[in-house]
Amino acid sequence: MKVPQKPKIIFIPYPAQGHVTPILHLASAFLSRGFSPVVMTPESIHRRISTTNEDLGITFLALSDGQERPDALPSDFFSIERSMENIMPSQLERFLLDEDAGVACVVVDLLASWAIRVADRCGVPAAGFWPVMLAAYRMIESIPELVRTGIVSRKGNLIYFNIYTTTRNTICCPRQPERPLLLPEQPLLYAGDLLWLIGTPTAQKRRFKFWQRTLERVKSLRWILVNSFKDEYEREFIIKDNNNPNPKILYVGPSHNQAATSDKTLTKNPSFWEEDRSCLGWLQEQKPNSVIYISFGSWVSPIGESKIRTLALALEASGRPFIWALNRVWQEGLPPGFVHRVKNQGRIVPWAPQIEVLKNDSVGCYLTHCGWNSTMEAVASCRRLVCYPVAGDQFVNSRYIVDVWKIGVRISGFGEKEVEDGLRKVMEDEEMGERLKKLRDKAMGNEARLCLDNTFTIFKDDICG
Numbered sequence: 001m002k003v004p005q006k007p008k009i010i011f012i013p014y015p016a017q018g019h020v021t022p023i024l025h026l027a028s029a030f031l032s033r034g035f036s037p038v039v040m041t042p043e044s045i046h047r048r049i050s051t052t053n054e055d056l057g058i059t060f061l062a063l064s065d066g067q068e069r070p071d072a073l074p075s076d077f078f079s080i081e082r083s084m085e086n087i088m089p090s091q092l093e094r095f096l097l098d099e100d101a102g103v104a105c106v107v108v109d110l111l112a113s114w115a116i117r118v119a120d121r122c123g124v125p126a127a128g129f130w131p132v133m134l135a136a137y138r139m140i141e142s143i144p145e146l147v148r149t150g151i152v153s154r155k156g157n158l159i160y161f162n163i164y165t166t167t168r169n170t171i172c173c174p175r176q177p178e179r180p181l182l183l184p185e186q187p188l189l190y191a192g193d194l195l196w197l198i199g200t201p202t203a204q205k206r207r208f209k210f211w212q213r214t215l216e217r218v219k220s221l222r223w224i225l226v227n228s229f230k231d232e233y234e235r236e237f238i239i240k241d242n243n244n245p246n247p248k249i250l251y252v253g254p255s256h257n258q259a260a261t262s263d264k265t266l267t268k269n270p271s272f273w274e275e276d277r278s279c280l281g282w283l284q285e286q287k288p289n290s291v292i293y294i295s296f297g298s299w300v301s302p303i304g305e306s307k308i309r310t311l312a313l314a315l316e317a318s319g320r321p322f323i324w325a326l327n328r329v330w331q332e333g334l335p336p337g338f339v340h341r342v343k344n345q346g347r348i349v350p351w352a353p354q355i356e357v358l359k360n361d362s363v364g365c366y367l368t369h370c371g372w373n374s375t376m377e378a379v380a381s382c383r384r385l386v387c388y389p390v391a392g393d394q395f396v397n398s399r400y401i402v403d404v405w406k407i408g409v410r411i412s413g414f415g416e417k418e419v420e421d422g423l424r425k426v427m428e429d430e431e432m433g434e435r436l437k438k439l440r441d442k443a444m445g446n447e448a449r450l451c452l453d454n455t456f457t458i459f460k461d462d463i464c465g
């Protein structure tokens with residue numbers, strides 16, 4: 001008797017830690033529900049993630065990204081863009097056109113939208129994967145409207161506040177960073193929070209084009225799987241897919257829910273770097289709710305040498321115990337004698353076992369760049385947040401953390417007083433703890449898990465007929 005084949009789904013993450021982790025959780029959730037997932041990443045990432053989870057039932061395949069050293073992790077946004085647009089497509093195309101491949105669907109991280117075009121060309125259905133809050137997607141989706149209303153201009157080189165200067169170049173930057181965007185269904189977001197405002201004016205312009213191109217490609221999608229939960233913003237929230245059936249917005253997050261509803265979870269957190277677990281024993285000996293955990297994520301968010309120095313001095317002055325995840329290169333910029341002076345006060349590790357650290361009751365708060373995975377990991381463990389957003393979606397996340405969910409405070413610098421005030425505010429605010437529990441229940445409780453099951457049913461019915 002012929003055994004019916006499981007529908008094969010290809011997952012294409014954007015090649016960075018904060019994207020690969022949630023897509024792997026999603027792949028294992030699909031595996032639990034009778035699909036056969038294949039995850040394709042550049043060689044350097046493939047080497048790091050495939051061995052730890054190879055027995056799970058997910059197939060891992062490597063794509064060449066044209067790097068000279070195949071073990072070097074991709075790091076620069078624009079060189080990644082070049083290899084995504086020019087080197088990877090033909091490899092995926094060959095795979096999809098292979099008759100034996102029998103691919104039912106390709107799930108494409110929207111930051112890797114090149115793969116949507118390939119799937120379209122090959123006649124394979126594609127679903128988008130949006131790795132962060134829906135609110136951030138709404139911001140991208142509103143680009144045409146933002147241009148139309150003049151919040152984001154189309155002409156003139158980047159000159160803030162000067163609305164009279166024009167050149168032939170396309171412009172992508174708000175003239176008034178403090179101007180409210182007033183997007184439908186969204187709490188106040190400001191022009192300065194827009195996702196592409198990173199780096200020099202030229203870099204911002206290129207990122208803006210990146211998003212415009214993404215938006216163009218999204219039009220052919222049937223579904224967008226959002227790594228978030230329903231009703232991020234409860235009041236007046238209306239799900240848009242009622243009047244805009246394509247793409248259908250389906251909630252599949254946050255990853256914690258996928259793990260909780262799968263019988264096949266990842267055996268190991270898919271870290272690109274070795275975790276330094278030496279801090280866990282020390283953490284165990286600290287008083288409950290006393291330790292500050294500090295991390296600025298994995299990739300686009302190094303805060304720079306001078307800020308690292310200032311933060312180090314502020315932490316030392318606070319006298320509070322801390323664990324700081326800071327890679328070895330940046331550790332070199334710490335103030336002279338700092339490591340020796342704080343040897344009893346704290347621990348500095350190049351890469352922390354973050355989820356375990358956050359789960360530990362000794363942790364009182366998390367000073368964070370507000371990456372979406374870190375934010376949800378903190379919510380899962382009910383840890384209050386001191387926000388220092390650095391780039392991309394982190395500004396939107398921080399607005400939600402501080403203004404909508406009220407589970408943290410934002411600081412704009414690392415001066416001693418500012419850091420101490422921020423820490424005191426979150427550590428002493430008992431209502432914040434209650435709000436965190438409510439948010440955790442909403443985002444990761446039974447209702448959210450039912451919603452996830454429902455998503456899989458809809459999706460399976462849609463693609464398997």
Ligand SMILES: O=c1ccn([C@@H]2O[C@H](COP(=O)(O)OP(=O)(O)O[C@H]3O[C@H](CO)[C@@H](O)[C@H](O)[C@H]3O)[C@@H](O)[C@H]2O)c(=O)[nH]1
Binds near residue numbers: 019299351372391392
């Ligand atoms: O010492 C560390 C530091 C981080 N992590 C893990 O690394 C991940 C970091 O993810 P995230 O918090 O999302 O930050 P980034 O790595 O900076 O993620 C990028 O991708 C995210 C998803 O698109 C965006 O939300 C961010 O803004 C963007 O910088 C989390 O799972 C952490 O648990 C560790 O395990 N150990």
